[in-house]
Amino acid sequence: xxxxxxxxxxxxxxSHIACVKRAVDDGHVDIPADRLEFWGASGxxxxxxxxxxxxxxxxxxxxxxxxxxxxxxxxxxLGAGDFDAFLFVGSRLRSHSYIVPMLWRARDEAGYxxxxxxxAVLDRWLTGxxxxxxxxxxxxxxxxxxxxxxxxxxxxxxMDEKTIARTINQEASASAxxxxxxxxxxxMGRDGVTLIAQPEQTVTxxxxxxxxxxxxxxxxxxDPVHKNGAYGALILEQLFLxxxxxxxxxxxxxxxxADTPTEA
Amino acid sequence: MNDSTDTNPYSGLPDTAFWRTAVAAxxxxxxxxxxxxxxxxxxxxxxxxxxxxxxxxxxxxxxxRGYNWLDAEPAPDLLTEEQARSFNYGIFSTRTGNIYTAxxxxxxxxxxxxxxxxxxxxxxxxxxxxxxxxxxxxxxxEPGGFLSRDELxxxxxxxxxxxxxxxxxxxxxxxxxxxxxxxxxxxxxxEYALCPGTAGGVFDPDRHQFCNQRYPEIHRDMTVALDLLRxxxxxLKVLLTVSPVPLTATASGQHVLTATSYSKSVLRxxxxxxAADRDGVDYFPSYEIITHPxxxxxxxxxxxxxxxxxxxxxxxxxxxxxxxxxxxxxxxxGIKPPPAEERSxxxxxxxxxxxxxxxx
Numbered sequence: 012x013x014x015x016x017x018x019x020x021x022x023x024x025x026s027h028i029a030c031v032k033r034a035v036d037d038g039h040v041d042i043p044a045d046r047l048e049f050w051g052a053s054g055x056x057x058x059x060x061x062x063x064x065x066x067x068x069x070x071x072x073x074x075x076x077x078x079x080x081x082x083x084x085x086x087x088x089l090g091a092g093d094f095d096a097f098l099f100v101g102s103r104l105r106s107h108s109y110i111v112p113m114l115w116r117a118r119d120e121a122g123y124x125x126x127x128x129x130x131a132v133l134d135r136w137l138t139g140x141x142x143x144x145x146x147x148x149x150x151x152x153x154x155x156x157x158x159x160x161x162x163x164x165x166x167x168x169x170m171d172e173k174t175i176a177r178t179i180n181q182e183a184s185a186s187a188x189x190x191x192x193x194x195x196x197x198x199m200g201r202d203g204v205t206l207i208a209q210p211e212q213t214v215t216x217x218x219x220x221x222x223x224x225x226x227x228x229x230x231x232x233x234d235p236v237h238k239n240g241a242y243g244a245l246i247l248e249q250l251f252l253x254x255x256x257x258x259x260x261x262x263x264x265x266x267x268x269a270d271t272p273t274e275a
Numbered sequence: 276m277n278d279s280t281d282t283n284p285y286s287g288l289p290d291t292a293f294w295r296t297a298v299a300a301x302x303x304x305x306x307x308x309x310x311x312x313x314x315x316x317x318x319x320x321x322x323x324x325x326x327x328x329x330x331x332x333x334x335x336x337x338x339x340r341g342y343n344w345l346d347a348e349p350a351p352d353l354l355t356e357e358q359a360r361s362f363n364y365g366i367f368s369t370r371t372g373n374i375y376t377a378x379x380x381x382x383x384x385x386x387x388x389x390x391x392x393x394x395x396x397x398x399x400x401x402x403x404x405x406x407x408x409x410x411x412x413x414x415x416x417e418p419g420g421f422l423s424r425d426e427l428x429x430x431x432x433x434x435x436x437x438x439x440x441x442x443x444x445x446x447x448x449x450x451x452x453x454x455x456x457x458x459x460x461x462x463x464x465x466e467y468a469l470c471p472g473t474a475g476g477v478f479d480p481d482r483h484q485f486c487n488q489r490y491p492e493i494h495r496d497m498t499v500a501l502d503l504l505r506x507x508x509x510x511l512k513v514l515l516t517v518s519p520v521p522l523t524a525t526a527s528g529q530h531v532l533t534a535t536s537y538s539k540s541v542l543r544x545x546x547x548x549x550a551a552d553r554d555g556v557d558y559f560p561s562y563e564i565i566t567h568p569x570x571x572x573x574x575x576x577x578x579x580x581x582x583x584x585x586x587x588x589x590x591x592x593x594x595x596x597x598x599x600x601x602x603x604x605x606x607x608x609g610i611k612p613p614p615a616e617e618r619s620x621x622x623x624x625x626x627x628x629x630x631x632x633x634x635x
Binding site: 025026028029030032033036049052053054055056077080081108109112113116119120121122123124125126127128131132135136139226228232234236237 | 347348350351352353354355358362417418419421422426429430432433434436437440624625626627628629630631632633634
């Protein structure tokens, strides 16, 4: 079903937005949007982007150069009302820092955490990330819909097996992952931010990403982090599904009082 | 015929055997040789700390000096140190909270090492207040209490598992003895960490009994505890200390000052006898360093109870100095800097990823 109104969308983030760009460039996904822009900077320079006066701005020369390269429209700053929807991708919010250690704890008989501790950990993961705080600030304005897709699990077949054995719960189940993602979604929801979790079909060995979704040169570069266009397409598809369902949800249904004439 | 001064048993003793040369002749901060350690505690050794509140100073000092303090129940990495401490992580090696008495240590070890049935009525009591649940073995461990009984027992099971692991993996178990006074459940005999009604629970004179433990009982409980430790880990060394912190309050009917003297004297005597009688058990005199008149009370705050940072530092300096004197170690090298090359390699990957996707 087409969107009610094709929204304008900004994909914001660090080098993780590259997979979304590839999804678009390679035609992996139809774009039901009037405008899809990218904005951000790669890892080290991403730290030079700050929220100032409600707008994300590159505050260093390096960040400005990156933003200039990435923004097709030459947009030099980003504010909540500039787009109908924002998709934050990666942006230093790493699944590897929260989901992975929580799954690792689950396999340990001494790893149990009370709900209060789990809540504190989740809160710290989110609010300790500057980009998440920016996403929350954007959402709080009510001017745009804000989505967040954290950086995905590390790529399989790249990390050494000793590290995997020491840090990855390879027995972690889909339901264990779903429980954690649901907690993240609920917590983000309280901030008006919608989670786009790592698609389950991309996960292998408990909490790694299948090599099929790793960036093209991942093996050559020994890059455990970046993903390809196929992964980016799955993220975009989730985004569009969310927007679509919200668009449908926002349409008055024929049997609701909203459809009833209010004037005699 | 020899001069009697050359032949009596004191004639060949070192200076530390004589008050004048060991104490009176020195500035208090220069009194030395108080401890001749029985075994080495080296940076490579895994050290577990447990006991009364003074034990946490050991944890901190060991960590600060790069020793291998065993954090067997670590806080999640994402928590700040302040958050972790608010949930009582990182204070002792496991999240037991303060273990003030020999009986409490025995209880924890019996539960952790399978000598007690956790399903027994003694160990299934919980304190419920307004829908929150406190663990009578550690009532203040979870700020605000646990959400449910299940959560309480799951968290306790995790701590017992951590304690079991700590005992089995450790090289040294440091236990600071704190109190002789305690409260027990009259029916089950289980000892509480704190008196019911003070920081949780409801005091019931028909169910709760005051105990001021005496030497034989404390010695017996400590002996059982040491036997359990050894059975779980035959190579484990044990270092006993006695907390120099006076009682906050006494239920003994005595003045709190004389009750403190009784309590500490008994604990000190038990610790000394255990160290003298058992191989691999030593006593470190942190108690004397803080409390002895030779130190003129200089390590206490104005309330004459709290130990000031200077006192803690002096205790720990004495500890490390004695270790170094008897088991000399080469100066430690600094901690390796983080792998900058690895970081910059990651940054290059990020930039290349962006260039590949966006460069036009």
